[in-house]
Amino acid sequence: SVDPVSRLSKNDIERYSRQLILPEFGVKGQMKLQSTSVLIVGAGGLGCPAAVYLAAAGIGRLGVVDYDEVELSNLHRQILHTSDRVGISKSLSIVRSCQRLNSRVEYVPYHLQLSSDNAMDIISRYDIVLDATDNVATRYLLNDACVMAGKPLVSGSALRFEGQLTVYNCSGGPCYRCLFPQPPPPETVTNCAEGGVIGVVPGIIGSMQALEAIKIGSGIGTSYSQRMLLFDALDGTFRCVKLRPRSQACVVCGEQPTVTQLIDYVQFCGAAATDKEQELKVL
Amino acid sequence: SVDPVSRLSKNDIERYSRQLILPEFGVKGQMKLQSTSVLIVGAGGLGCPAAVYLAAAGIGRLGVVDYDEVELSNLHRQILHTSDRVGISKSLSIVRSCQRLNSRVEYVPYHLQLSSDNAMDIISRYDIVLDATDNVATRYLLNDACVMAGKPLVSGSALRFEGQLTVYNCSGGPCYRCLFPQPPPPETVTNCAEGGVIGVVPGIIGSMQALEAIKIGSGIGTSYSQRMLLFDALDGTFRCVKLRPRSQACVVCGEQPTVTQLIDYVQFCGAAATDKEQELKVL
Amino acid sequence: MLPITVEFSGGAELLCGNVKKHDVELPKQDTKWQIRNLLVWIKDHIIQERPELFLVGNTVRPGILVLINDADWELMGELDYEIQEKDRIVFISTLHGG
């Protein structure tokens, strides 16, 4: 959904020279990447590193969705925001920082909450979606919307000293609902405001999300369809595990889907699509 | 070598709240971190993510060494520089970007080439050193200086689609020379200018360097003494391998060291401590 | 005795006194040890609080992923899988933070 790029400018060749000389990537990979659009949902600890590395690599268009404004307690992990932007829109803040690094990318900030009403319209304009959100309801919403729109979903999450990464709905692999047909009980769900997080953990997972999006966009393909990366920062270990295949019985991506349009995900999950309430409780 | 911090300000408590609530880190870990100084040598693809996550977490003092100026071909991976800073000092550029994120850190930019003449003086002012350089001669220089000064050396490297990470001279583990007593033949050494690199690969390794430095600084301790992380971005795999212990025969950290002051590392390695010459060859 | 390793992560370890790795020896029994039996054994011997956040009915609660030797348990037979010596069985609470 970006106009295909058929040649690189002199400026592009200089800027991207260090990746152009990689045989596995090359001029062809660069042109594909510049013809690719990526939507990042969540402008927080995962969204910041994901956005900056996609911008640096020269993605064609980068959309960033977040309804929230920058807070001081974000800055220990959300590295594209700045102290003097406390109170301004996070999606706009990310776009401003990325623009200074690479103005050759087209940026689209969305200062809104992704919902069942607007998700299909926004997602349909992008080739790849990154789940960098912080709540269960939006994760199910994004999954269903990506299945319906036929977009790969590069999903990252982080909490405390741990991170997880996988790619849903890509290369025939499973979707989020194939793995988790039922949402978790709300009392088992912890967010970063309640549970805390070491800032560089979403940094590493968000960077991995950028990597997998770059691999998909440039034609190399992802390593994480039907596989999940588990990262434990306390003991410094990474583990890659094999997941189940796509489920024929999946209500959204299966043979006879019963969920064919977006539903009420707050009701489905029994939990709000924001961590604001809990934040108030902690502060 | 930073004045010990004995209490957190109200601003600190809000800014760092998400890591303060982690029992393994806590107020004690935060105060230790704010009493810790880190020197990053190399303000490139590894140095940028390492610097920004150390700054975000609230390290006490951050020194950044680089003799070089920002170039357009750096920007696909060196995410703290900006298009309008092409031509200015890289160490200064990193400091300016980090300052906007967290002005409560003390920053020291060093616009110079680390050498046998200045290394001991600079390194002695810091608690932890990060090797984020791009050439063999500086890697041996940094190793020897850290052994002589008794500082842990968090070493990262990246090229093409691969990255490596380990921590030398820490918790009784080996140093760089224990593993590599002899330098590699110059014709086997490839740098990012010649070999290319996918930008987010040093992003992930540099973030891991920040993580290990944060773990050392906050008292958790590193997971990578006598262990090495090998990252392959093409197949998305991480492998953690066990290294040899400290060598009693090591010429710098062994029982009877023969290298007791810094030597001529360009001569030792048969290669210059810069990648400038090769860059000219490629462009 | 059947020696295996049971691990908890992603927050599931908070139900077991914040201990992630448990080297356990399952006692001899007349029938083969299946995952269905292990779940009950874990509830009785490892879980220290709020067992309803681990087991619901006879299986793990929604949101916990079970891995048998680094593979999703659905690939291995789920509750019917017969546990082998030295198996590593991991219960991961999926994360949602970002």
Place this chain on the structure above:
Amino acid sequence: MLPITVEFSGGAELLCGNVKKHDVELPKQDTKWQIRNLLVWIKDHIIQERPELFLVGNTVRPGILVLINDADWELMGELDYEIQEKDRIVFISTLHGG
């Protein structure tokens, strides 16, 4: 026949036609297969160009780290290590870029 896996990374694979992973079967021989024999076998059967960038004298050149089943070969006896079936032996050229 002794089936093992030989891998190259960090740039060492460029000496072998850019192939990282090689499943090989070492032929039967009268004496045990040691790493010292494997190095020569690799030079003759896998390395396609500039063998002097792999072997110097009877050992690997400086800057190549040898791993036997994810452990530094120095922990395993280096050249004297006796190769076992299904061993994974990795030759990593250390990286210096940043």
